[in-house]
Amino acid sequence: MEGVPHRLIEGAIIAAYASDVHEAYIYINAEANLSADRMQIAIEQAYANGLLGDSVLSSGYALEMQIVRGAGGYVCGDETTLLNTMEGQRREPRQRPPFPTEAGLWGQPTVINNAETLSSVPYILANGADAFAAIGTEDDKGTKIISLSGAVLHGGLVEVPMGTTLREIIYDMGGGTPGDAELTAIAVGGPSSGIFPVSMLDTPIKPGFIHESGVMLGAGGVIALDDSVSIVDMMRKLAAYNANESCGKCTPCREGTPRMVELVDNLISGQASVSDLDELRQLAELVNAASLCGLGQAAGNPVLSVLHFFGDELAMMANRS
Numbered sequence: 001m002e003g004v005p006h007r008l009i010e011g012a013i014i015a016a017y018a019s020d021v022h023e024a025y026i027y028i029n030a031e032a033n034l035s036a037d038r039m040q041i042a043i044e045q046a047y048a049n050g051l052l053g054d055s056v057l058s059s060g061y062a063l064e065m066q067i068v069r070g071a072g073g074y075v076c077g078d079e080t081t082l083l084n085t086m087e088g089q090r091r092e093p094r095q096r097p098p099f100p101t102e103a104g105l106w107g108q109p110t111v112i113n114n115a116e117t118l119s120s121v122p123y124i125l126a127n128g129a130d131a132f133a134a135i136g137t138e139d140d141k142g143t144k145i146i147s148l149s150g151a152v153l154h155g156g157l158v159e160v161p162m163g164t165t166l167r168e169i170i171y172d173m174g175g176g177t178p179g180d181a182e183l184t185a186i187a188v189g190g191p192s193s194g195i196f197p198v199s200m201l202d203t204p205i206k207p208g209f210i211h212e213s214g215v216m217l218g219a220g221g222v223i224a225l226d227d228s229v230s231i232v233d234m235m236r237k238l239a240a241y242n243a244n245e246s247c248g249k250c251t252p253c254r255e256g257t258p259r260m261v262e263l264v265d266n267l268i269s270g271q272a273s274v275s276d277l278d279e280l281r282q283l284a285e286l287v288n289a290a291s292l293c294g295l296g297q298a299a300g301n302p303v304l305s306v307l308h309f310f311g312d313e314l315a316m317m318a319n320r321s
């Protein structure tokens with residue numbers, strides 16, 4: 001949205017035309033001011049050039065497009081929370097069914113796609129599905145925008161083919177660690193995902209889960225961690241983020257996410273026993289299984305992945321207490 005806003009607008013126009021709808025909204029979260037400013041300019045340019053309005057490209061097809069600012073917070077990424085905030089309702093998900101395609105904004109059928117998906121549409125229409133399918137791997141086609149940060153020389157956004165390995169992202173695109181510091185782990189996906197040890201550097205990215213321990217590609221975050229960062233502290237940060245962002249609507253997430261942070265705090269302060277690690281695992285699995293929306297359904301993943309890959313270190317910490 002900041003760099004190529006017209007690509008998203010074009011994808012949204014095509015999607016709207018294909019769905020035979022005449023109103024389109026670009027929902028931009030409250031924190032993304034630069035995105036909103038640039039999208040607004042691009043929408044005005046599209047109107048001025050006849051790409052939006054009463055008769056798109058003189059076709060007789062009418063499409064109005066406007067920006068709606070989000071209510072702030074991670075949970076607004078849930079599509080039904082997004083709808084609630086657009087209607088001035090509480091910032092929390094709706095029970096499904098009905099799904100938005102049946103009863104969405106103001107009770108009307110609503111198609112919701114994310115910006116990355118819509119931005120792929122112009123390329124596919126211009127070059128053909130085969131050209132798009134040729135990018136990536138046999139099973140996972142297309143590209144993914146990766147947000148690379150942490151202990152790398154060149155952080156930022158990079159669009160890569162599916163199948164690109166974490167090693168290529170961190171070393172070839174990110175230039176490796178500053179001062180050749182030792183890479184100790186990689187946080188992949190975002191706060192709803194998990195942490196890999198360095199031994200998983202050659203893992204290729206793909207949509208959904210990239211490891212059964214709870215590591216997902218998610219929003220495409222890749223954070224390189226060096227030995228200045230403690231894995232347990234990182235796990236706590238991710239768990240605390242999810243607890244803070246919980247909207248409180250459902251009990252497993254509202255009560256379970258802070259309890260996970262509490263158990264991790266006990267571990268860090270030397271007050272956790274080995275049985276507390278079992279409780280932590282069970283709690284993470286329960287929160288994932290019983291929560292209402294995507295935030296809670298993935299909130300246990302940072303804990304589960306660290307227990308899976310760094311379980312020995314956690315057991316040593318627990319044994320010391």
Ligand code: SF4
Pocket residue numbers: 075092093245246247248249250251253254291292293294295296297
């Ligand atoms: S899972 Fe968490 S964020 Fe989602 S509805 Fe339940 S309390 Fe709210």
